[in-house]
Amino acid sequence: MKISNRSFPIHVHIVTIIIFVVVLATGTQVVLTNQAMSEVIFKANSKIFERIAEQTKHQLNSHYGTAFAALGSFSNSHGLKTSKGSDRLRVVPEVVHLLSQFEHVQTYVFEFEDGDSIVIKRINDALSPDIPIAHPDSQYLIVHQISGKKQAYTLDNNLNLVERIELDSEHFYANSRTSADVSPNTNTISKPTKLAHSTSMGIVISRTNEFGMRVSVDVLLKDLRDTLQDTLTNDSSIRVLYNDDGAVYAFSSGEGNQQDSGVLHISEINRDIVPHAIERKNGGETLGRFSYQGENWFGRIVTIRPLDSEHIHLLMAAKASSIFDEGELIKRQTFYASLLVFLIMLPCIYIVSRLISKPIVRARAKAKAIENFQFDNAPLPHSYIKEIQELNHAQVSTQSTISRFITLTDGIARQQNLDTMLELVCSNTAASASADGVLLYLLDAKGDQLIPHVAQFKPVEDVHAEPILVKDVTRFIEHIFNLKKPQAFPFNELTHLRANQPINDSCEVIYIPLQNREGLVIGSLGLIFEQGSADEVYRQHADYLKTLLGYVSVAIETQQMLESQRALLNSFIKVFAGSLDKKSPYTGNHCQRVPILTEWLTQAAHDSSLPPFKGFHLSEKEWQELKMAGCYMTVAKSLRQNMLSINRPSLRLFTIAFMKSERVSRSLNVIVKLSS
Structure with missing residues (x-):
């Protein structure tokens, strides 16, 4: 049988199958692991965004809550409503205490209907340089105009007078007053702006009572910026806190913060991804995973309304590649580890495949021997593979059959x-x-x-x-x-x-x-x-x-x-011999006596234990030839004696052919053997 040149040994097929299974299983595991890792990181980042939103909301509530509480308290204060002149300065200690407790509040401004005003400001690094503060113990700046008399001085933490300073009162008051219209008994929040007499950005929260007294609070936004800055995880991270008008309260980026100088607007941010993400949100699309300029981003916009004030939105965004940096590292480690294990397993796979194929090779050799009728009774070695063991038994049975x-x-x-x-x-x-x-x-x-x-x-x-x-x-x-x-x-x-x-x-x-x-x-x-x-x-x-x-x-x-033909031939010879005995005057029943005597003599020699007959033995075939030889010999002898008396040519030719036949010659050879 011709074997195709494309056939390969079974261990090659086993190695190929095992490698395919291992690669498939490993590849599937790596893909599933990567997908699961990406999903876990995605969900984890979503949780982080939620925590950032909650933290920012809490920070806003803290900023607004302090100012709202102070505004409500002061605008409804009976002492401020009824006091006049210098009695109104009794509010200074209480305000200083509030400033000492809440560092994100910069200034309190009280404007009375009769033209009096009181400004209480924290002295820090953000204070405008045009205010000459010389003494290092100065912690609070008090500027007031009571009954047309203007004064400016500083206090320490214990409310002790530190120094008196000279200010351009008109310029100072002009910058301190809030020009925005304020509805009575309603908190009004300004847009993010540069605070009066300060280098920092912030917002101004104002409230007017029914007596025309206006109370204003300057709130710094630096804490919000710091809070958002702390949540940045990589260089591509962006955090933007803005309102519906596009005014930016806080902006932080992994590539560097926007400077505090100037009023910020969405359009002024130097990151193009910010307006793109806001447009997607305004268009009704969910950010999540999105693409921008050929890069994949992950983002979210959360709307915050601190203390039921105006809507403030928090945009959080980062490149997906940056978010999944650690995940990519884990993916690569998983891939290389799987590849290393696979390379280590290759020799083991080959050895195992050779061990598995060895019984099949032996079975093939056994089948080849059976094909060539080379029967070996040696049993095949035991195999722990059930099918191969059954194949061995089947081959042994086939060989036996x-x-x-x-x-x-x-x-x-x-x-x-x-x-x-x-x-x-x-x-x-x-x-x-x-x-x-x-x-x-x-x-x-x-x-x-x-x-x-x-x-x-x-x-x-x-x-x-x-x-x-x-x-x-x-x-x-x-x-x-x-x-x-x-x-x-x-x-x-x-x-x-x-x-x-x-x-x-x-x-x-x-x-x-x-x-x-x-x-x-x-x-x-x-x-x-x-x-x-x-x-x-x-x-x-x-x-x-x-x-x-x-x-x-x-x-x-x-x-x-054959038995029928043999019986027919014997019958013919006997009939022929009987005819010769009856017709010939020379035989005297010789053709009938000689075969019987020959058998008797041969049987006696066969049964004799005398030395001359010790090795004498006839097979069954030789016994049959002996019986026929006795008949052939007597017939042939009679034919030779009567040859001259046969007158008919046809009978003479038959007699000659009979004597020359192969069977007569074989029979005569048996007689010669017996004679010797």
Whole structure:
């Protein structure tokens, strides 16, 4: 059989399959891990944004809450409502205390309807340089105009007078007053602006009571900027706090903060992503993951309304690549670790594949040996793979079956005696089918009945089989001769079988018809199974039995034909010899006496223990040739003596041909052997 050049050893296929499975499993694991990692980081970043929004809202509430509470308290203060002149300065200690507690509040301004005003300002680094503060103990600047009298001085933390300073009062008050319209008993919040007499950005919260007194609070936005700055995680991070008008309260970026100078607006921010993200939000789109200028971003806008004031929005955005930096590192580490494990596993995979393929290679070599009829009885090594172990058993069984079949057919071909051949066939067939007994019936010469030739049953010492008349109308005859199909019968149901001891009721006999070349039934082979299940066993060995019995049927038919020809030849010779004895005056029944005497003498020599005959022995074939040789010799001798007396030319030619024939020569050689 020609093998394709594209075929490969089995261990190559096993290695390929294992590598494919490992790569598929590892790749799937890496992909799923990456997706899970991205999702985890995405959710974690969403949680961070939520915390930033909550923290910012809390910070705004803290900023606004302090100012709102102070405004409400002072605008409704009975002392401020009824006081006049210098009595109004009694509010200074209370304001200083508030300033000391809340660092994000810069200034308190009180403007009365009668023109009096009080400004209380914290002194810090953000104080405008045009205010000359010389003494280092100065912590608070007090500027007031009471009854047309203007004064400016500083206090320390204990409210002690530190120094008096000279100010341009008109300019100072002009910058300190709030020009925005304020509704009575309503808190008004200005846009982010540069605070009066300060270098810092902030907002001004104002409130007017029913007596016309206005209270204003300057609130710094630096704390908000610092809070947002602390939440930046990478260079691409952006935090923007703005209102509906686009005014920016706080802005922080990983690439550097916007300067505090000037009033900020969304359009003034030096990051193009900010207006793009706000436009997407205003357009009704959810930010989440979005793309901008070929880069993936992750962002969120949260609306905050501190203490029911105006809407303030917090924009948080960062590049996805920056957010997932650690995730990308984990992905790369996972990939390289998987690749390293895979490379380490390659030699192991190859070794394992060779170990797995080794029994298959041995099985292939065994199959090749069976193909070439090289039968080796050495068992194959045990395999822990069930299928390979079953394959080994199947090969051993196949070898045994083929070997048995070849041995049996060879034995059948070599057998000259029909009965011996039948014994050989029956014993081997019973062993092949694991039968407990075997029966063989052959049709007699007249075709009237089936004659038993073999009857064997291991559990019973003596089983007797009787002839079966073909004309009997029985189930056996119906199935074997008419239907020509195998049929199982209970042993006790068959009347032509008798045993010298009781047989189990489960015992069954399955008869298989024997057919000649023309398809005619010439006999039947029966297999006896003591425990029953004859049909099931036959189905397991049906193909083998059909092939074997087909060959046996032909061999039996051939033997029967040879026996018939041999009998016909012997009869012809005897008739010919008898005719010579009766016609010739020279023989004196010589042709009849000599063959018998020859057999007697040969048998005596065969049975003798004398030294000259010690090694003398004739086979069955030689016995047949001896019998024929006796007849041939006497006939030939008589023919030579009577050759001259034969007058008819045709008879003379026949006599000469007979004496020159091969069989006569062989027979004479046997006589020579006996003589020597």
